[in-house]
Amino acid sequence: xxxxxxxxxxxxxxxxxxxxxxxxxxxxxxxxxxxxxxxxxxxxxxxxxxxxxxxxxxxxxxxxxxxxxxxxxxxxxxxxxxxxxxxxxxxxxxxxxxxxxxxxxxxxxxxxxxxxxxxxxxxxxxxxxxxxxxxxxxxxxxxxxxxxxxxxxxxxxxxxxxxxxxxxxxxxxxxxxxxxxxxxxxxxxxxxxxxxxxxxxxxxxxxxxxxxxxxxxxxxxxxxxxxxxxxxxxxxxxxxxxxxxxxxxxxxxxxxxxxxxxxxxxxxxxxxxxxxxxxxxxxxxxxxxxxxxxxxxxxxxxxxxxxxxxxxxxxxxxxxxxxxxxxxxxxxxxxxxxxxxxxxxxxxxxxxxxxxxxxxxxxxxxxxxxxxxxxxxxxxxxxxxxxxxxxxxxxxxxxxxxxxxxxxxxxxxxxxxxxxxxxxxxxxxxxxxxxxxxxxxxxxxxxxxxxxxxxxxxxxxxxxxxxxxxxxxxxxxxxxxxxxxxxxxxxxxxxxxxxxxxxxxxxxxxxxxxxxxxxxxxxxxxxxxxxxxxxxxxxxxxxxxxxxxxxxxxxxxxxxxxxxxxxxxxxxxxxxxxxxxxxxxxxxxxxxxxxxxxxxxxxxxxxxxxxxxxxxxxxxxxxxxxxxxxxxxxxxxxxxxxxxxxxxxxxxxxxxxxxxxxxxxxxxxxxxxxxxxxxxxxxxxxxxxxxxxxxxxxxxxxxxxxxxxxxxxxxxxxxxxxxxxxxxxxxxxxxxxx
Numbered sequence: 001x002x003x004x005x006x007x008x009x010x011x012x013x014x015x016x017x018x019x020x021x022x023x024x025x026x027x028x029x030x031x032x033x034x035x036x037x038x039x040x041x042x043x044x045x046x047x048x049x050x051x052x053x054x055x056x057x058x059x060x061x062x063x064x065x066x067x068x069x070x071x072x073x074x075x076x077x078x079x080x081x082x083x084x085x086x087x088x089x090x091x092x093x094x095x096x097x098x099x100x101x102x103x104x105x106x107x108x109x110x111x112x113x114x115x116x117x118x119x120x121x122x123x124x125x126x127x128x129x130x131x132x133x134x135x136x137x138x139x140x141x142x143x144x145x146x147x148x149x150x151x152x153x154x155x156x157x158x159x160x161x162x163x164x165x166x167x168x169x170x171x172x173x174x175x176x177x178x179x180x181x182x183x184x185x186x187x188x189x190x191x192x193x194x195x196x197x198x199x200x201x202x203x204x205x206x207x208x209x210x211x212x213x214x215x216x217x218x219x220x221x222x223x224x225x226x227x228x229x230x231x232x233x234x235x236x237x238x239x240x241x242x243x244x245x246x247x248x249x250x251x252x253x254x255x256x257x258x259x260x261x262x263x264x265x266x267x268x269x270x271x272x273x274x275x276x277x278x279x280x281x282x283x284x285x286x287x288x289x290x291x292x293x294x295x296x297x298x299x300x301x302x303x304x305x306x307x308x309x310x311x312x313x314x315x316x317x318x319x320x321x322x323x324x325x326x327x328x329x330x331x332x333x334x335x336x337x338x339x340x341x342x343x344x345x346x347x348x349x350x351x352x353x354x355x356x357x358x359x360x361x362x363x364x365x366x367x368x369x370x371x372x373x374x375x376x377x378x379x380x381x382x383x384x385x386x387x388x389x390x391x392x393x394x395x396x397x398x399x400x401x402x403x404x405x406x407x408x409x410x411x412x413x414x415x416x417x418x419x420x421x422x423x424x425x426x427x428x429x430x431x432x433x434x435x436x437x438x439x440x441x442x443x444x445x446x447x448x449x450x451x452x453x454x455x456x457x458x459x460x461x462x463x464x465x466x467x468x469x470x471x472x473x474x475x476x477x478x479x480x481x482x483x484x485x486x487x488x489x490x491x492x493x494x495x496x497x498x499x500x501x502x503x504x505x506x507x508x509x510x511x512x513x514x515x516x517x518x519x520x521x522x523x524x525x526x527x528x529x530x531x532x533x534x535x536x537x538x539x540x541x542x543x544x545x546x547x548x549x550x551x552x553x554x555x556x557x558x559x560x561x562x563x564x565x566x567x568x569x570x571x572x573x574x575x576x577x578x579x580x581x582x583x584x585x586x587x588x589x590x591x592x593x594x595x596x597x598x599x600x601x602x603x604x605x606x607x608x609x610x611x612x613x614x615x616x617x618x619x620x621x622x623x624x625x626x627x628x629x630x631x632x633x634x635x636x637x638x639x640x641x642x643x644x645x646x647x648x649x650x651x652x653x654x655x656x657x658x659x660x661x662x663x664x665x666x667x668x669x670x671x672x673x674x675x676x677x678x679x680x681x682x683x684x685x686x687x688x689x690x691x692x693x694x695x696x697x698x699x700x701x702x703x704x705x706x707x708x709x710x711x712x713x714x715x716x717x718x719x720x721x722x723x724x725x726x727x728x729x730x731x732x733x734x735x736x737x738x
Contacts, residue, residue: 005054005724006583008038008575009711011062012591012618038574054586054724059574061567061596076524078171078558080366082548083359084109085559089551090351093631097337099262101352102554104330106212106259108356109556111323112363113216116171117223118316119367120164122396123374125227126309129156132378153303158293161228165289168220175213175558195640197632198602200564205552207275211265213557214278215255218285222251225285225292230311232295235302244292251285316395320482323360327476330356351628354472361475364482365403368396369517394490395482397510401491402478404513410471421463422456429455432655435668436687447692447701451656454688454704458658465627546592547624564599571600576608584611584727586720590709591660594619594651598633601641613648613723614641617710618660638663639679647678648726650719654688656706686715 040057088105091098132138132145133156139145148156225248232241258265258281264274304310331353338349429452440448484494491510492503552562578585589597594616604612625633642649651663664679673680689702710716 004583005586005727006578007054007056007586007588007720007724008571008578009056009058010571010587010589010593010596011058011060012589012593012709055583059567059571061563076521077366078560079524080112080359080363081109081556081559083355083362084112085553085556086548086551087352087356087359088555089629089632090355091631092334092338092349092351093634094337097333098631100333101330102262102266103260104326104333105352105356105555106262107256108323108326108330108360110216110219110255110259111319111326112359112556113220113558114223114319115363115367117164117168117220118227118312118319119370120167121161121224121227122312122316122367122371124160124163125157125231126312127371127374127378129153129160130231130304130309138378154296154299157228157231158297161224161293161296164224165221168217168224171558172213172217175209193602193640193644195602195637197599197637200550200552200568200599200632205554205562205565207272208266209553209557211258211274211278212553212555214275214282215258216557218251218278218282219255221285221289222248222255225289226252227309227312227315228292228296230315231303231309232299232301234304234310238299238301240295241299244288244295247288248292251281251288254281313394317483320364320395320399320479323364324476324480324483327353327357327360327479331476350469350472351630353476354468357472357476357479360479361403361406364399364479365517366521368399368403369514369521371396372400372514373518394484397490398482398484399478400513400517401506401510402481403475404509404516406471406474406478407513407516409474410467413470414467417463417467418460421460425456425459426452428459429453429655437692440692444692444701451689451692451704454656454706458656458706461623461658547628550592550595564596567596568599568603571596572603575600575604575612579608579611584613586613586615586723586727588615588617588711588720589619590616590711591618591620591707594621595625598637598641601644602637604644606644609644610646611727612645613727614645615650615652615716615719615723616663617652617716618657618707619651619653619663620659620661622663623661624659642679642682647682648723649682650723651683652686652710652715652719653683654686654705656688656704659707684715684719686710686713 038057038059040055084105087108088102091101091105128145129148133148139149148159225244229241229245229248233245237245258274258278331350334349334351334353432455433448433452437444437448437451492506495501495506496503546563549560549562550564552565553559575585575587587597587601589595597614597616598621601609601612601614621633621638653660653662662683662685665673665675665683666685667673667683668685673683688706689704691702694701705713
């Protein structure tokens, strides 16, 4: 249709079907594909097509960040990479700290890649090649390992080193494939907005991801080489070994140096000179690995054949030292460069540190658990004290202890925050309910209690800020304690000696921590499966997943791909097309859909923005994104969005919503807005539920909507009619869709 109004609806993280978004039964796809497509009611169908002169259309993007179940399960194990990538986008709004924070976040992300390689190396080269191969009881009944028994140590190491090499190749391939999915969805050639939020989906991230990918692959192979060379040096370094070690060190230094020069690595996609440099570095690292494997295989010098892989424990511990140092440096920079104005520093300025420390902590926990589980499997029924697990690297034991300690203290702090804040939250909820439902009948008291509880629970979102900072700091401290392994001490012995806590109790804590990590991994896997089987479950899990994968891969190339690289340009293209056909467009976005639309509006040229209106509901723009990503969602971005569409913007919010909220002013009906000018008319608070009295036509009172979409709500319909009128469309009340 042309010359009318198109209401383009964008769903939130629930992954709603097109017919649910449109509230219609008979729909047809009019553009896009199965992963991300645009839908309308079928022509001549029995469903009403919305208000007279208004065509309903839905954009479904729910499959873009998820994909297949197998892919989601694979990404569960790459969760530390995703969090590391998220940290770089959480940097403070202060532009003076951008370069340093970017560099620190990228080097931290590189240490996670090294940790990934060292974990697999710990299983193959330390546990199997150096420990199990020297134990007849470990090899008994394991024909898949016993064939290497009696073979030279160099041959065993060279053969089993192919496993981590293959793991590097696998993750390299997995990270390379998703980016090609979005090549057909390039952003407009000319940027419209100078605000950083407008760059999301605007820039072609593949060149940057390609450079990062080459650097990380080079560092991964160099880490494998370093592990093998350290074992070779333990019995005397030949000239060849020294030369190879120097070249390996040079590759690692080059990787770090490239990541510490954001102006070079972030340069435009048209400048391909650095691409050749990073690809050359990657090629050198691969060739070097082949040479190192050949050297290990051909070397005739004797090897240490008992007690584990020489040098492995030290390499792991020094990696944790590096991570601790980087986290400390990041914290100093964030605190030093934070905005010191009162009440304007989200997460105390430590957002990037919190998420980076969490990524490192989770990566360390994954690695330690992998090594310990394999060690337990190899030990089988060996007597206590004689198994491989008893000689596992000290750093891993400290890591498990630190992770368990961080989780335990955070849970205690969370319980205290819940108890301490409970009275204040319920006091505020009681005041809100009293204003919304004056003089309620006595029989409504149970329902009023439920409403107060819903509001009180929703207000706990603000209490998550100190909780997140607490866990981030404890996770960083847990990483720091792994460095005690340099002293040759295990947690049980050290704590008993210096704190007087019985060693057996600490051993129990460590065992429980190991099972806790295993339980967390299992829960994440189950969550990935059920996210496809239960829409309500996906609505809760998807909040964190879609929030993280909304941002391009700017720190870690092995993180999940950014769906905004397709969704935002695709929405922009569709809106421009609709306007070019003579239509005006009403954009309606629920939850995360409002974030996609905010980035989209910043990419619309003025002639298109003048024909666009925006209706958001359950929007986390201010409440979550403004707190977590202050450099990208701030007052300047929100004001520019409103200005580009002539302030034809209505934002609906509820007190019972734990995710969405107000954008400019939290005022309620009858109260004065806290801002002046056009933004004062944007936010409109909805009473939820609409009433606490059971209507004559029903047997139960109206439901508490919380974060549910508003499309079927009369307030939503009224706001849509108002915006349609402001776009020059019809003002007739809409017909009820059947």
